[in-house]
Amino acid sequence: DAKTTQPPSMDCAEGRAANLPCNHSTISGNEYVYWYRQIHSQGPQYIIHGLKNNETNEMASLIITEDRKSSTLILPHATLRDTAVYYCIVRGRNTDKLIFGTGTRLQVFP
Amino acid sequence: SAVISQKPSRDICQRGTSLTIQCQVDSQVTMMFWYRQQPGQSLTLIATANQGSEATYESGFVIDKFPISRPNLTFSTLTVSNMSPEDSSIYLCSVERSPAAEVFGYTFGSGTRLTVV
Numbered sequence: 001d002a003k004t005t006q007p008p009s010m011d012c013a014e015g016r017a018a019n020l021p022c023n024h025s026t027i028s029g030n031e032y033v034y035w036y037r038q039i040h041s042q043g044p045q046y047i048i049h050g051l052k053n054n055e056t057n058e059m060a061s062l063i064i065t066e067d068r069k070s071s072t073l074i075l076p077h078a079t080l081r082d083t084a085v086y087y088c089i090v091r092g093r094n095t096d097k098l099i100f101g102t103g104t105r106l107q108v109f110p
Numbered sequence: 111s112a113v114i115s116q117k118p119s120r121d122i123c124q125r126g127t128s129l130t131i132q133c134q135v136d137s138q139v140t141m142m143f144w145y146r147q148q149p150g151q152s153l154t155l156i157a158t159a160n161q162g163s164e165a166t167y168e169s170g171f172v173i174d175k176f177p178i179s180r181p182n183l184t185f186s187t188l189t190v191s192n193m194s195p196e197d198s199s200i201y202l203c204s205v206e207r208s209p210a211a212e213v214f215g216y217t218f219g220s221g222t223r224l225t226v227v
Contacts, residue, residue, distance in 0.1 A: 034215055043114075043202050043218030044153065087152070091215075096141055098204070098216055100153040 004088045009105040012082075018075040020104050022088030025069040031092045033064060035073045037084040038103075044087065047073065078108045112137050112205050116219035123193055123226050130189045131222045133203035138183035143204040143216070144176070153202065159186045193226045200224070 005023040012018040024033065035047040048055055048062045050071070055062045061074040075082055087103040113136040123129050133142060144156040156176055157165040165178040179187045190197055200221040 036215075038153075041221075041223075043204075043220050046215045046217070049215060085152075096158060097143070097155055099155060100145075102152050 004090055004101050006086075006088055006101060006104045008102065009107070011107050011109060012075075012078045014080055014108055014110050015077055018073075018078040018082065018106055018108070020073040020075075020086050020088075020106065021070065022072070023070045024088070024090045027068050027090050028092070031090045033062065033068075033071050034089045034091055034098070035060070035062065036087045036089065036098075036100075037082075038087070039081075039084040044100075047086075078106075080108050080110065082106065083108045112139060112217050114203060114205060114217060114219035116203055116222055118222055119220065120223040121225070123224065125194050125226055127193055128189055128191045129193065129224060130187050131201050131203075133186045133188070133205075133219055135184045135205050139205040140183070141206065142180065142186045144178065144186075144188045145202045145204060145218075147200040147202065147221070149198070156188070156201075190224065193224075195226045198224055198226045 032049050032051050034049040036044040037047055038044045048057055048060050050062045050064050064071045085103040085105050087100050089098055115134040117132045121129055142159045145153040146156055147153045155168050156171045157167040157178055159165045159178045159180040161180045161183050175191055177189045200223050202218050202221040204216045204218045206216060
């Protein structure tokens, strides 16, 4: 599986956009980019995924660069409840497993 | 998407004993996954459990230590055997969010917080 690199921690003011970067320079053509988050003491929660195009859902937006070597998860209006560890995962279409990296610990402050 | 019930939610166990963790899903799923999350760490995949076949273990995990059962398409158990304090972790099960899991990813249970004393 392709590896991902994320900053270990980030801060964001409540109400502002949180932009979480992820590098996946060895991604191959059929691999998707997934984002999950884990709020303290809970199981990971699916946020969004994408292949090539930018994606948006009710939780977040995913911006994937044209060369697909990096992506950014955007939480448009962060709230205190968005404080969590965010994981960027690259997974092939025919690969069943999700392999977690170290993630980014996002702290949203008032 | 699938809803997972995982039991127990937490337990404190004596070293040398075993604990069996149950994962019940509200719909039939092909694959179930078991993860371990050690204190302050990320999730590590233990094994993949398919109904009707033996579980496939990741490097560093063995069946004698973590036997897994998968008797049907909605249920699985993970046993942590002969426990030591190093086994103190959160154990989580995970299943497909929908039949199109290859695209839509996975749902996770709320985890079992195990403390070995």
